[in-house]
Amino acid sequence: MKRSNQQQTLETSTFLRIRKWYVLALSAIALTIIIAQILIQQHLNSQLDDSRVINVAGRQRAYSQKLVKEALLLNQENLQENQRQELLKELNSTLYIWKTSHEGLQMGNDSIGLPKEDNISVLEHFDELSIHYNSMVNAIKTMLSQKDTSGKALDVLLANEGPFLEKMDTIVNEFDAISKERLQKLKAKEYLLLCFSLLILVLEVLFIFRPLSVQIKETIRNLVKSQLQSEQDAEEIKKIFEEKERSLQELKELNFVIDHAALFASGRSDGTVVFISKKFLTLLDESNIPPNTHLSEILTTDEGQRQYLGEILTKPRKSIRTEEIEIKTKAGNKLWLDMSIVPMHQTSLKQSVLLLCSDITERKNNQEKVEQLTLQNYEDRMHQKQLQASLIVEGQEEERKRIAKDIHDGIGQMLTALRFNIESINLDQKERTKEKIAYLKELTSDLIKGVRTATFNLTPPELGDHGIFPALQKMTSELGKLTGKNILFENKAEQNIRFDSLAETNIYRVTQEAVNNAIKYADANYILVSINHTDNLLSVVIDDDGKGFDPTILERPPKNNSEGGMGVFFMRERISYINGRLFINSSPGDGTRVTINYNLNETKKQKKRDV
Structure with a gap:
């Protein structure tokens, strides 16, 4: 116990000794820094005063020249009275500033930041300058009193201006030399303080840091030794804990089974x-x-x-x-x-x-419900397909009826009329025969036109021979001639492309249906069919300026053809059959736009499947 107390006392005394020297060294450095800072601040204040003095002294030369200039202006001939009074006022102001600065350079002036001058050499120069200064002041005062009529005061002013400027140059140079001398003294003091600081640092290294580093090194050696011993002890303890950990792990596994x-x-x-x-x-x-x-x-x-x-x-x-x-x-x-x-x-x-x-009862029940829903969904889809098939069959039947009606009412009646007119021709009545032959020619032209229209509506030859682009162009041209509507075709594609014939036919039929709807129901005068394509997409747009409609009516599928709206239904069915997309945008009074988009990659996939 006694040895431990002695060791503690020794460590305390060593620490106190090191701390004392360390505090002493830091105090010396701090004192050096404080002294250097005081000297620098004093010199900066002195420099501020010197710069102000040199500035004012330099301006004295300018003010003296300004006084001479104003005096010369005052002695001009033909000078108006108001100009004279203005010059006298300016001259008086300049004289006041000049006198104040001159006296402040010698006696000091707090208002303009000038200290009192105590340099004997500078004061002697000011004494030598006082003769010329006083002469110039008296001459200007004489001019201000307007008693100088012969111009003698101006001569005195001009005679003393040169010597005054020379003396002021000497004084300014003297001020500059004094400032430089003070700066050199400050530099010498700074060098002295630097050497003193370096000496303190060297002494700290020799008597404080070096002994302290030796002591720290010894302490670290002891710590490393203690660490090695601790690691050996920890290794023994680790083995004991591993045995316990294995037992705890077995219990944990059992608890995990019970808990989960x-x-x-x-x-x-x-x-x-x-x-x-x-x-x-x-x-x-x-x-x-x-x-x-x-x-x-x-x-x-x-x-x-x-x-x-x-x-x-x-x-x-x-x-x-x-x-x-x-x-x-x-x-x-x-x-x-x-x-x-x-x-x-x-x-x-x-x-x-x-x-x-x-x-897992709930999971099994949910699985059974999913299977039931899947079956129900399949049955609903089959029912929907059957409904769609019946609607398609009904639409085809209506299309057949329409074609039969067109042939019967149009071509059939014209053929009947043609037959009756041919049978009624009497060659003995030449004039009457000529009229009937002319009528037969006109009727034959209408008959040919009707046949072409019917065959064109059934299957246009351009679609199979040249593709969708020429077929749509032919369709718009023929419909424009037949209906008298302004139906235009715009091909924005750079080149004509061919793809799956089924897709071409369905796109053609949907476009034809959209144009016919615009003619029949929209009362449109202007219909534009534009087509364009990129590498992956074909787009057909049908715009009209018709009366439009409320697009919400398209959300309700028609139950039969008598309700109307079957055309749009078949348009959507045709487009969905080729995996395309159909968009119909309309509003009452603003016309209608129908957009058909077809992915050209579908054609590429079909070709691969065919190969």
Whole structure:
């Protein structure tokens, strides 16, 4: 104890000694910095005064020249009275500033920031300058009193201006020399303080930092030695903790099974119950278990399920078995369990089992609902397809009726008229015969035109021979001639392309239907069909200036052709058949725009499938 106290006293005294020298060294450096800062601040203040003095002294020369200039202006001939008074006022102001600055350079003046001059050499120069200064002041005062009529005061002023300027140059140079001398003295003091600071730093290194580094090195050596000893002790402790960790890990694994499998039970090799969790009993609608009860009897009341569970629970195994089993509880509820049968080997070579279960009844019920919904969805889709097929058949039948009606009412009637007119020709009546022949020619032209229109509406030859671009151009041209409407075609594509004939036919029919709707229902006078394509997309746009309509009526599919709207329905069906897209934008009074977009990659895919 005594040795420890002595060591503590020695360490304390050593620390106090080092701290004393360290504080002394820092104090010396701080004192040096403070002294240097005081000297620098004093010199800066002195420099400010010197610069102000030199500035004012230099301006004295300028003011003297200004006085002479104003005096010369005052002695000009033909000078008006107001100009004279203005010059006298300016001359008086300049004289005041000049006198104030001259006196301030000698005696000091706080208002203009001039200190009192105490340099003997400078004061002697001012004494020599006073003769010329006083002469110039008196001459100017004489001019200000307007008593000088002969111009003598101006002569005196001009005679003393040169000597005054020379003396002021000497004084300014003297001020500058004094400022430089003060600066040199400050530099010498700074060098002295620098040497003193460096000396203090060297002494600190020799007597403070070096002994301190030796002591720190020794301390670190002792710490390293202690660390090695601590690591050896820690290694021994680590081995002990590893043994405990293994035991804790086994307990943790068992706790994990218990915590994460709330539905669990254990049984003997013959299948009788050893333990079953309370949550499992609640799920199975059981409260008390008689001794030596078989697990299969608790899990289900169904005889077939009991027999199956009895076999899989008592059968020896080497690995875990997992399966989904449907059970029936005592209350008659049907449950689905995800059951894991874990074999537990004991020292007596007898195997027991551990059951880990999860209630998957809700998942199974949801799965069954999904299957029912899938089946219902499939049936709905089939019903929708049947409905669409019936509508398509109905539309085809209506199209056949329309074609038959057009042929009967148009071509048929014209052929009948042609026949009657031919039969009524009497060659004996030449004039009458000529008229009938002319009428027959006109009727024949109308008949040919009607046949062309009917065949054009059925299948245009340009579509199969040249593609969609020339076919649409031909369609707009023919419809414009037949209806008298202004129907235009604009081809924005750089080149004509060909793709799947089925897609070309459907796009042509949808475009034809859109143009016919604009002619029949929209009362449009101007219809524009424009076509364009990129590398992946073909776009056809049909614009009209018709009366438009409310687009919300398109959201309700028609039940039959009598309700109208079947044309738009078939347009959408045709476009969806080729995996295209149809957009209809309209509003009452603003016309209608129909846009058809077709992905050209569909044609590429079809070609690959054909290959």
